[in-house]
Amino acid sequence: MPISLHDPQQAPGALKRLPLRKAAVLFIVAVSLCLSGLLYLQLEQSQRQDLAVAQAASSNLTRAMAQQAEDTFLAADLVMTSLVDWIEDDGYGAVQKPRLQRIFARRAQQLTQLHGIFLFDREGQWVITSFAELPRGNGVADREYFKFHQQNASTLAHIGPAIRSRENGEWIIPISKRINDRAGNFEGVLLAGIKMSYFDQFFKSFSLDDNGIMFLALTDGTLLARRPFDESLIGTSVARGQIFQTLLPNAPAGTAMLNSYVDGTERLYGYRQLASYPLLVSAATSRDTILKGWSERAFQSSVIVALVILGVGLFGWVFIHQVRNGERIEKNLRKAQRALEQIATHDSLTGLANRRLFERSLEIEFARGARQVSPVSLIMLDIDFFKRYNDAYGHVAGDQCLTQVAQVLRTCCQRKSDLAVRYGGEEFAVLLPDTDINGALAIAGQIRRSVIDKHIVHSGSPTGYLTVSLGCYAFIPSGNDSPEAFIQRADAALYQAKNAGRNRAAVLSLDSGFAELMRSDR
Numbered sequence: 001m002p003i004s005l006h007d008p009q010q011a012p013g014a015l016k017r018l019p020l021r022k023a024a025v026l027f028i029v030a031v032s033l034c035l036s037g038l039l040y041l042q043l044e045q046s047q048r049q050d051l052a053v054a055q056a057a058s059s060n061l062t063r064a065m066a067q068q069a070e071d072t073f074l075a076a077d078l079v080m081t082s083l084v085d086w087i088e089d090d091g092y093g094a095v096q097k098p099r100l101q102r103i104f105a106r107r108a109q110q111l112t113q114l115h116g117i118f119l120f121d122r123e124g125q126w127v128i129t130s131f132a133e134l135p136r137g138n139g140v141a142d143r144e145y146f147k148f149h150q151q152n153a154s155t156l157a158h159i160g161p162a163i164r165s166r167e168n169g170e171w172i173i174p175i176s177k178r179i180n181d182r183a184g185n186f187e188g189v190l191l192a193g194i195k196m197s198y199f200d201q202f203f204k205s206f207s208l209d210d211n212g213i214m215f216l217a218l219t220d221g222t223l224l225a226r227r228p229f230d231e232s233l234i235g236t237s238v239a240r241g242q243i244f245q246t247l248l249p250n251a252p253a254g255t256a257m258l259n260s261y262v263d264g265t266e267r268l269y270g271y272r273q274l275a276s277y278p279l280l281v282s283a284a285t286s287r288d289t290i291l292k293g294w295s296e297r298a299f300q301s302s303v304i305v306a307l308v309i310l311g312v313g314l315f316g317w318v319f320i321h322q323v324r325n326g327e328r329i330e331k332n333l334r335k336a337q338r339a340l341e342q343i344a345t346h347d348s349l350t351g352l353a354n355r356r357l358f359e360r361s362l363e364i365e366f367a368r369g370a371r372q373v374s375p376v377s378l379i380m381l382d383i384d385f386f387k388r389y390n391d392a393y394g395h396v397a398g399d400q401c402l403t404q405v406a407q408v409l410r411t412c413c414q415r416k417s418d419l420a421v422r423y424g425g426e427e428f429a430v431l432l433p434d435t436d437i438n439g440a441l442a443i444a445g446q447i448r449r450s451v452i453d454k455h456i457v458h459s460g461s462p463t464g465y466l467t468v469s470l471g472c473y474a475f476i477p478s479g480n481d482s483p484e485a486f487i488q489r490a491d492a493a494l495y496q497a498k499n500a501g502r503n504r505a506a507v508l509s510l511d512s513g514f515a516e517l518m519r520s521d522r
Helices: 008-090 097-110 146-151 196-204 241-247 292-314 316-345 355-372 386-393 393-414 437-453 481-497
Strands: 114-121 126-129 171-180 186-195 213-219 223-227 252-261 266-273 281-284 376-383 419-424 429-432 467-475 504-511 516-520
Touching: 008 097, 008 114, 008 171, 008 186, 008 196, 008 213, 008 252, 008 266, 008 281, 008 292, 008 316, 008 429, 008 504, 097 114, 097 126, 114 241, 146 186, 171 196, 171 437, 186 196, 196 223, 213 516, 223 393, 241 386, 316 355, 355 376, 355 419, 355 429, 355 481, 376 386, 376 437, 376 481, 386 393, 393 419, 393 429, 393 437, 437 467, 437 504, 467 481, 481 504
Parallel strands: 467 504
Antiparallel strands: 114 126, 114 186, 171 186, 213 223, 213 281, 252 266, 266 281, 376 429, 376 467, 419 429, 504 516
8 A cells, every 4th residue: 555645654754854944945045135135235335435436536636626727817817916016006008018018928928828918998998918919899898807897996806707709709718807096096907818728628638428527617606617618508607506506505615416407417526616716616427437337246246146046046955964064074174173283383292382383472472561561571491411311311211301391391381371382402481471570580490490309310410410491581562572582582591591500590681781690599
């Protein structure tokens, strides 16, 4: 008789398999949600970063534009100021005209941004220009800058809306100053025309996308220069734009993502008002251009994450079985890692730390000592006449002797932070954190006595038994100390002890500028 699908005898097996299926589903869902969340966070952070970089670039660009505009108008302003002083002092009669014309021409040639320099009398008629011949026409009494100076007694430079020169039809930005007679009455206007092409060339020196714009405007919103150049926009007002309506009243410089007042395109605008003149510069890059690279990365990342989620779903069941195998392998790896670490950091004969662990511990304790302003001590010790011991008893006995000395060091180093090291051959070291020189000397004396108490027979020693010599050194680390110098000073103390007759501990003192031996025979 066939076994039923719901046979009670098969229920336990079905119950065991069911949690694994749930675990696989939960795992796939959790991983998918995590990957999707991480993708969202990464893309959001990347977008913020791209926008922040663009904001910094826009701010730097407007700073450069503002500086260039400031320098351009300031140079013209300085030239005009000197000319106004000259004209007000000497006048512009028939005697002075030839000389003034030469000066005007020379100044216009010196400043590449100048279209020309022009002097008008109180009626707005041409008096002197930087050109060889005076233009024909009815004068400039109808110009905005002339009316401004007629009605305002200010001697400061005035920058007016862009105009076409009546000399040759070139677009210029007028900067003008009032000329007074000796009584302070209006005597005329001195004008310098800034070439709009000068700003156009300057704007073109910067890299912008096809939808990017740069412009120079008066603070009342009157457009003076623009890239890309559009003659129909020159002289129009953009005062209703958000830069002039919202941003400029609150801050003289900044960046913001705005929809263009002119064409409605969303751009990142940087703007800056000039410090000395009523001018504002602005540069804008379209949002699409800024985020173009981000959009491509977002698409690529989304495809990759989708493929990963698909892979997780396909191999979800395999993952469950691999977890168990992975745990067993990981346990074996940890055990092997501990064994390798023990081999890499400890001496195989004595079981003490080796020089690699010693050097690593020195760096750690130096840093801790510098932070906590606590002393670090080092004891270097050497078995006296060890070569004679090997010659007399053989290398096997010599290894046993090293092992017994190592056991003494382990016994005397009772704190967890103390580190006993086989430094090399018959030489050992003991690193003592948070221990001053007196503590190091006390431990050195304990080690020396404990070795003597072992009563290891040594026929080659004057005492008839095994002894050790020890050198101690301590200092408070400063953060820039040399471990090599630290070891050398402790080693120097060791050699002082050996030269003084062995079987003793010595301390190297550098307080008085020379090595001083302090013995401890207790």
